[in-house]
Amino acid sequence: MSNVPADLRYTREHEWARQEGGRVRVGITAYAQEQLGDVVFVELPKVGAKVTAHQAFGVVESVKAVSDLFAPVSGEVVEVNAELGQKPETVNADPYGKGWMLVVAPSDANQWNALLTAAQYEEFVAQGGH
Amino acid sequence: MRYLPNTAQNQRAMLETIGVRGIEDLLVKIPAKARLSRPLALPPALAESELVRHLRGLAAKNADAESTVCFLGGGAYDHYTPSPINHLILRGEFFTAYTPYQPEASQGTLRTIYEYQTMIAELTGMDVANASIYDGASSLAEAALMAHAVTSRPEIVLAGGVNSLYRRVVETYVDGAGLRLREAPTPEGVLDLDAARRVVGGKTAALVVQSPNFYGCLEDVAAAAEIAHAAGALLVVVSDPVNLGVLEAPGRQGADIVVGEGQGLGVPLSFGGPYLGVFAAKQEFVRRMPGRLVGATVDLDGARGFALTLQTREQHIRRAKATSNICTNVALCALMATIYLATLGKQGLVRVGELSAAKAHYAAARLGAVPGVSLRFAQPFFKEFTLKLPKSPERVVARLAKQGILAGLPLKSLDRKHGDCLLVAVTEKRTKDEIDAFADALAKAVA
Numbered sequence: 392m393s394n395v396p397a398d399l400r401y402t403r404e405h406e407w408a409r410q411e412g413g414r415v416r417v418g419i420t421a422y423a424q425e426q427l428g429d430v431v432f433v434e435l436p437k438v439g440a441k442v443t444a445h446q447a448f449g450v451v452e453s454v455k456a457v458s459d460l461f462a463p464v465s466g467e468v469v470e471v472n473a474e475l476g477q478k479p480e481t482v483n484a485d486p487y488g489k490g491w492m493l494v495v496a497p498s499d500a501n502q503w504n505a506l507l508t509a510a511q512y513e514e515f516v517a518q519g520g521h
Numbered sequence: 522m523r524y525l526p527n528t529a530q531n532q533r534a535m536l537e538t539i540g541v542r543g544i545e546d547l548l549v550k551i552p553a554k555a556r557l558s559r560p561l562a563l564p565p566a567l568a569e570s571e572l573v574r575h576l577r578g579l580a581a582k583n584a585d586a587e588s589t590v591c592f593l594g595g596g597a598y599d600h601y602t603p604s605p606i607n608h609l610i611l612r613g614e615f616f617t618a619y620t621p622y623q624p625e626a627s628q629g630t631l632r633t634i635y636e637y638q639t640m641i642a643e644l645t646g647m648d649v650a651n652a653s654i655y656d657g658a659s660s661l662a663e664a665a666l667m668a669h670a671v672t673s674r675p676e677i678v679l680a681g682g683v684n685s686l687y688r689r690v691v692e693t694y695v696d697g698a699g700l701r702l703r704e705a706p707t708p709e710g711v712l713d714l715d716a717a718r719r720v721v722g723g724k725t726a727a728l729v730v731q732s733p734n735f736y737g738c739l740e741d742v743a744a745a746a747e748i749a750h751a752a753g754a755l756l757v758v759v760s761d762p763v764n765l766g767v768l769e770a771p772g773r774q775g776a777d778i779v780v781g782e783g784q785g786l787g788v789p790l791s792f793g794g795p796y797l798g799v800f801a802a803k804q805e806f807v808r809r810m811p812g813r814l815v816g817a818t819v820d821l822d823g824a825r826g827f828a829l830t831l832q833t834r835e836q837h838i839r840r841a842k843a844t845s846n847i848c849t850n851v852a853l854c855a856l857m858a859t860i861y862l863a864t865l866g867k868q869g870l871v872r873v874g875e876l877s878a879a880k881a882h883y884a885a886a887r888l889g890a891v892p893g894v895s896l897r898f899a900q901p902f903f904k905e906f907t908l909k910l911p912k913s914p915e916r917v918v919a920r921l922a923k924q925g926i927l928a929g930l931p932l933k934s935l936d937r938k939h940g941d942c943l944l945v946a947v948t949e950k951r952t953k954d955e956i957d958a959f960a961d962a963l964a965k966a967v968a
Contacts, residue, residue, distance in 0.1 A: 432808070457839055
């Protein structure tokens with residue numbers, strides 16, 4: 392079983408979300424990057440863009456596949472990990488740390504509670520993950 | 522694929538193998554009324570020598586740039602095609618319009634595309650050029666879509682000096698994408714910069730200027746770049762690469778995307794096509810660039826090789842998310858341009874530009890001195906200029922055509938405001954005698 396930190400929340404599309412003083416940092420899970428294989432390109436929105444929960448905000452491309460990235464919560468993008476432009480492989484090396492993708496200022500605090508807990512996400516992955 | 526002839530004996534053997542008596546038996550599923558019940562009404566077959574004579578006779582009815590003196594322009598130009606081009610493109614390894622479906626198996630083809638991309642990038646002053654697309658107009662349309670994809674903004678502002686045929690193609694392309702086109706006024710032959718500043722704004726994805734523009738006039742590309750960039754928009758420049766031996770590269774004047782018609786680079790006029798769509802961009806936009814990109818790499822042994830490095834993934838997967846559907850390039854025309862540039866070299870391309878410009882300025886002086894005729898715009902121009910005529914340009918053109926002179930392009934059908942104008946282009950091929958004869962014939966035609 393992949394690493395699933397207990398202090399994060401998760402989506403069924405394999406993104407993680409971390410509360411940081413009212414803001415939400417977003418990336419993809421260790422399981423997701425394992426399934427994708429070597430990540431070669433990450434396409435992210437610009438700072439100031441609006442994202443909507445459960446809708447695509449970007450694209451991750453690996454040697455095996457191209458997948459949409461889904462927003463865990465709605466809100467405005469306040470930070471983007473520009474380093475992924477030069478070093479997309481960071482997503483594989485450190486998915487919960489330097490491989491983060493966005494920081495969102497959420498527009499609806501209640502959406503956080505609808506996200507999966509670590510235990511729920513582990514169970515979801517154990518059942519096949521989709 | 523080869524044409525495989527078969528004899529009556531071959532046919533019998535094949536029919537026997539599949540167990541039918543005759544070819545008729547293969548056609549029984551087609552309703553009788555949909556079938557031709559008599560032999561095709563074809564004339565008797567000609568011997569090869571007769572057929573060649575017949576076809577030559579038909580071809581001779583055309584007026585082409587070889588049998589006339591051509592001052593036509595407006596996007597396609599009668600530049601000289603050096604003889605190595607035809608010699609080389611007819612080689613079996615090259616003589617196909619297609620990039621091979623297993624591209625890496627055709628290292629020679631990829632190499633020529635790589636060289637083409639490199640030359641175009643250097644000429645335009647951009648970081649990357651793609652393997653080419655259909656023609657100048659479709660290149661511009663793709664640039665409009667790309668600017669929209671990069672900026673997420675809904676408007677494209679076209680300077681009034683952009684070829685109006687290109688404008689129509691852009692209109693068709695951007696309709697489905699929900700983009701709006703606006704025009705930045707070009708009252709006196711060049712973009713009105715103050716007016717452009719008012720039209721270009723927060724909704725503008727790109728400002729498009731053509732230089733030299735459709736009227737032949739040189740635009741202030743650097744000023745246009747400032748206007749576009751101040752509004753957060755991209756600058757798209759339409760440029761004829763054959764001029765860039767002399768004119769400053771658009772990339773060094775602030776262009777974000779450079780497109781253009783590459784026909785002048787040794788591709789014959791061919792009555793309108795196939796031509797060569799040039800497309801180059803800054804490195805930061807490479808992932809949004811339409812078409813395909815050949816890159817250099819090394820194989821397992823460390824030897825240099827070439828690969829299709831990038832092609833929009835949406836061509837193969839995720840088609841619903843595609844921002845461009847261009848899946849091919851005009852490899853043979855791109856090859857012609859590559860051979861052209863390699864044959865002429867740095868000095869040769871400069872000479873082509875210098876000769877074209879010098880002869881165009883001589884022609885403008887001669888033609889502009891014809892009583893009643895004047896240069897329509899008091900602007901710097903390169904190899905093409907707009908004349909105002911005292912008589913219908915269509916009639917003048919028809920009259921001169923009878924004397925073997927293709928006098929130029931009457932603007933009426935393309936640009937109503939300039940219905941009394943004739944667009945005249947002069948390449949390095951025109952001689953002083955030809956230009957003098959044109960001026961004399963024009964003087965008689967408008968007298």
